[in-house]
Amino acid sequence: MDQAEQLRIIKASMQNRPLARVITVTSGKGGVGKSNTAINLAIQFRKMGKRVIILDADFGLANIEIMFGAVPKHNLCDLIYQGKNIKEIITWGPMEVGFISGGSGIAGMSNLSRDYLAYIIQNLAQLDAIADVVIVDTGAGIADAVLEFLVASGEILLITTPEPTSITDSYSLLKALYRHPRFNEDATKVKLIANKVEREADGEILFNKLNAVVTRYLKLPMTYLGCIPQDTQLVKAVMQQMPISAQNPTAKSSLAYEKIAYRLMEKEEELRQPKRGMAAFFSHIVSGR
Numbered sequence: 001m002d003q004a005e006q007l008r009i010i011k012a013s014m015q016n017r018p019l020a021r022v023i024t025v026t027s028g029k030g031g032v033g034k035s036n037t038a039i040n041l042a043i044q045f046r047k048m049g050k051r052v053i054i055l056d057a058d059f060g061l062a063n064i065e066i067m068f069g070a071v072p073k074h075n076l077c078d079l080i081y082q083g084k085n086i087k088e089i090i091t092w093g094p095m096e097v098g099f100i101s102g103g104s105g106i107a108g109m110s111n112l113s114r115d116y117l118a119y120i121i122q123n124l125a126q127l128d129a130i131a132d133v134v135i136v137d138t139g140a141g142i143a144d145a146v147l148e149f150l151v152a153s154g155e156i157l158l159i160t161t162p163e164p165t166s167i168t169d170s171y172s173l174l175k176a177l178y179r180h181p182r183f184n185e186d187a188t189k190v191k192l193i194a195n196k197v198e199r200e201a202d203g204e205i206l207f208n209k210l211n212a213v214v215t216r217y218l219k220l221p222m223t224y225l226g227c228i229p230q231d232t233q234l235v236k237a238v239m240q241q242m243p244i245s246a247q248n249p250t251a252k253s254s255l256a257y258e259k260i261a262y263r264l265m266e267k268e269e270e271l272r273q274p275k276r277g278m279a280a281f282f283s284h285i286v287s288g289r
Helices: 002-012 034-047 063-068 076-081 106-112 114-125 146-154 164-179 198-216 232-239 251-273 277-287
Strands: 021-027 052-057 097-102 133-140 155-160 187-198 223-227
Touching: 021 034, 021 052, 021 146, 021 277, 034 052, 034 063, 034 076, 034 155, 034 232, 034 251, 052 063, 063 097, 076 114, 114 277, 133 146, 133 232, 133 277, 146 164, 146 277, 155 164, 187 198, 198 223, 223 251
Parallel strands: 021 133, 021 155, 052 097, 052 133, 155 187, 187 223
Antiparallel strands: none
């Protein structure tokens, strides 16, 4: 039995289990508020009664744990190489949002034996029973590791700011994704969030500008989710290593995150968006299919 067949059997065995909604958050460049968005959306989902886990897949930077002010005892490498189970590598942050530090573990998964790979994916699939939503916080840019996560994800949140370099880099990321041999545009929803805007109208202008180019040259549909305003309260919360949505729920940025979180949940119900679950997500990454 080859590795691909082994992975198909694993995914088939998970079909009757509840599946988590996997949302991948990304950006074309660093410093645009990607990890902050992942954390604050997680907090807002918790306020809605959802169980949430964040997977910090921005290898080597540990943004999530720094913003949470928590130091994890274990990371994904410990599950892969030290025999830890999935519950042992989850660190719990504010409002019982869980997060998993990726370390460099995922990068080496494709080199493991099929039996060990099956064990790991079955462990990761347990997240479907622990969480309603899994937010994957990728690295920024068009590195291979980032693209692999995006190709595996059915739902991508692209964080962009009005800075010309951010818009240009966002387009470069989408172009690289579109040209990826395993990208399936029919099975992938790209949703844009405009961050650090002065006015709501600026967010719509940003989306229309990027969407016009993407539609013309890539024929890739995008959805506009909304914008997050410039907010000095958010900056203070970051310095204090607390998510603004937990520290100050009435701050203008908190209210903006809340609005976007509700919009995401409304669209899930309206469109009955299929959930892939974590087994399918990771199987896609390591199988190269």
